[in-house]
Amino acid sequence: MDTNQYMEMFLEESREHLQSLNDGLLALENDPEEVSVVNDIFRNAHTIKGMSATMGFTKIAELTHDMENVFDLLRKEQMKVNEDIMDTLFKTIDSLEQMIESVGAGGPEDVVDITSFASKLSALASGKSISDAAPAPAAAPAAEAAPAAAKTGAASIEYSDTDKDVITQAAGSGMHVHHIKVTLASSCVLKSARSYMVMNALDQVGEVVKSVPPAEDLEQEKFEQSFDVVVVTDSEAKALEETLLAISEVDSVEITDAAEEVKAPEEAPAPAPAAAAPVANVPAPTAPVAPAPKSAAPPAKKPAADAKKLKSGQSVRVDIEKLDTLMNLMGELVINKVRLEQIGTTHRLTELTETLEQMDRVTTDLQTVVMKVRMVPVGQVFNRFPRMVRDLAKELGKELNLTIEGEETELDRTVIDEIGDPIMHLLRNSLDHGLEHPDAREAKGKPRIGEVGLIARHEGNNVVIMVTDDGKGIDADVIRRKAVEKGMISEDEANSLDDADAVRLIFLPGFSTAEKITDVSGRGVGMDVVRSKIETLGGHVDVETKIDEGSVFKIKLPLTLAIIQALLVKVQEEMYAIPLGSIDSTINITQEDIKTVRNREVIVLRGQIIPIIRLGDILNVPRVNEAESDDIFVVVVHIGERKAGIVVDNLIGQQEIVIKTLGKLLAGLKVISGATVLGDGRVAMILDVSALM
């Protein structure tokens, strides 16, 4: 079979499954009792095995098979999770990744020696007899007890405090609260459909306040033969029972009084009476609700874990190039529309103008959609970090807890592709330099386990990504001393810097404060690389720190690289775009306002001396108009704290522009960061303000 055409699909899907495996194992490591995740990752492993076998990659399939055996034992709870197992599994996944990438690049399968893993895995798998004899993990009896309990009687569901309140109140107001256990026929194929019909029927007569398992799981058929529902209704139990039994494939319906169960949880769950309990004469329980029965506790765990899983919508994979083409076509469409509008206006064609207005709405919507299509959640980048952080922490002998927030925050695809490395650098830095060793932390009276956070969120028109730690912070004096030692600044300069600015020195090229050079960070490349990368993305990075409390590295990025707000200015006959992000204000001055200080032209703005830049001279704009007007337009721009005034001939206006690269031939031009196509179809250069200053 020619499998080449499936190669790409195989690679993409394998990567995805490997990522899920990584995530799953991390979850398992954090909570070894949570055996349910093994079920999920077992499926991932199984799929990889199947795919690679189909593709003819027997080695990958073999290794996955061995790993699967271990998962199987874990999920059957015949083996208990321990560090050794986890490490072996993680390493196996790494090897799988290498093998898959290798075949992806057209190389051989066996880039790694799998025999050692294979033997280790099979040793683990065959070692089950030993662990069999050992006491079963704590979770095992609990997890097994739960379904068992569910089978014995209806009164096996756990009521939360809120549930109890609702039930007590409803019963108090004279409503019936029925606990219904519905058992479907064992021959039932479409369990979800039947459960849906049951829920629907109940919804019509009353309100479903609780179901075990939850409604989502019912929809996904994540239940055995029966499920429990608590419903508040004014119908009698008998009537309900008849309604439900009328639904085909419903085998039996047991109805008990939920209010009773809540009131007297201590009482042994009596076998449910076939007939409904007399409900009408139950007095409204006023006594405080008793604690939930202990035996009923476990079942809640699995649904909770499932709910955490992100809902995966339907999606298609699209080559990013196609999206770029789509975007270009979109741009062309808009430009042509503008031309048609001009024709309509000059020839006074009202019918055309009206039609074009309609079209305008459509194109605007279309443009938004095309833009949105390019946006991807940062989670795509973030999801590879937990594993990296885990490995690194082990290597460094540090203990920490990584919190990730805002994975759903969206960024333009082009930014996403570039942002991974800088974030990784910052995380490594936090782990290596920020966090102290557990003993040192304890000595300082901090918890042994450090906190590292990776947080993304929207802030206005930007996305902010923060890497936080509660480590030792950055000592401004140490930075000052190092900077002077390295001859980067003079002693006086160092002393004149305030602490915040001194700490920012770490972003300068060639700065490294690591006492010893480690494999992790501290090679003297790092922070300056991070900064330059972020700045090429049009963002910027800053740091806030407090000694012994920790540091926060904050990356601020534009929402999208493809479209920005810009101010269009004119110099002679040429049009330029200045990104709005770096503009402070625009002012109108006269020739007299320009002073000369140390051979540089400056203006004084609100007491601040600002150097001015004559754009026409810098860019060698050919002079068409010799006549110099007395009115001078100045665009005041800033990069960080530094300001400058750019002198232009005319301000055209603020506009959203689509950024286009100038391509290889014109790469690396100073002062010009890109180009854009204007509404009239002409091209305007976009200025790189930081290069101007």
Next chain:
Amino acid sequence: MAKGELMNIAEGETQVQVVAFKLRREEYGFNILNVKEIKGLTDITRVPFASDFIKGVINLRGSVLPVIDLKKRLGLQDMEYTDDTRIVVVREDDLEVGMIVDAVTGVITLNGDQIDAAKAVDNENSRFITGVGKVAEERLIILLNLEAIIGLQDEIK
């Protein structure tokens, strides 16, 4: 003559089709496989700090396309643009560039024996030229080396 040419095409092993165009009074050609399209002159935006032979950029259906002033690149004397002036959009690897030419004269099929590599003019421009095609007694087409003209390698030093 025409018949003879057709026969050659039938046997043809090393024939090549070129897009021929004029620069001042001479005729030049690019391999047709490199030519993407030919378009009329549009607004060209000057790019500050770019090499002097780069005339600027144009908007080609929403993308920004650099345009080379081919006469300047080959060291020929400048000439006013006319109604015949065209931009030939060429492609080399993944790089697309527009070339300003004085007029496009047509597509010409040349056979291997019509191309004389040795005839390559020996001057400072020889690196831009791959050979000379002889169409008729009085009609010579100078075949250009696109890679050298785009000149990524030697311009970035």
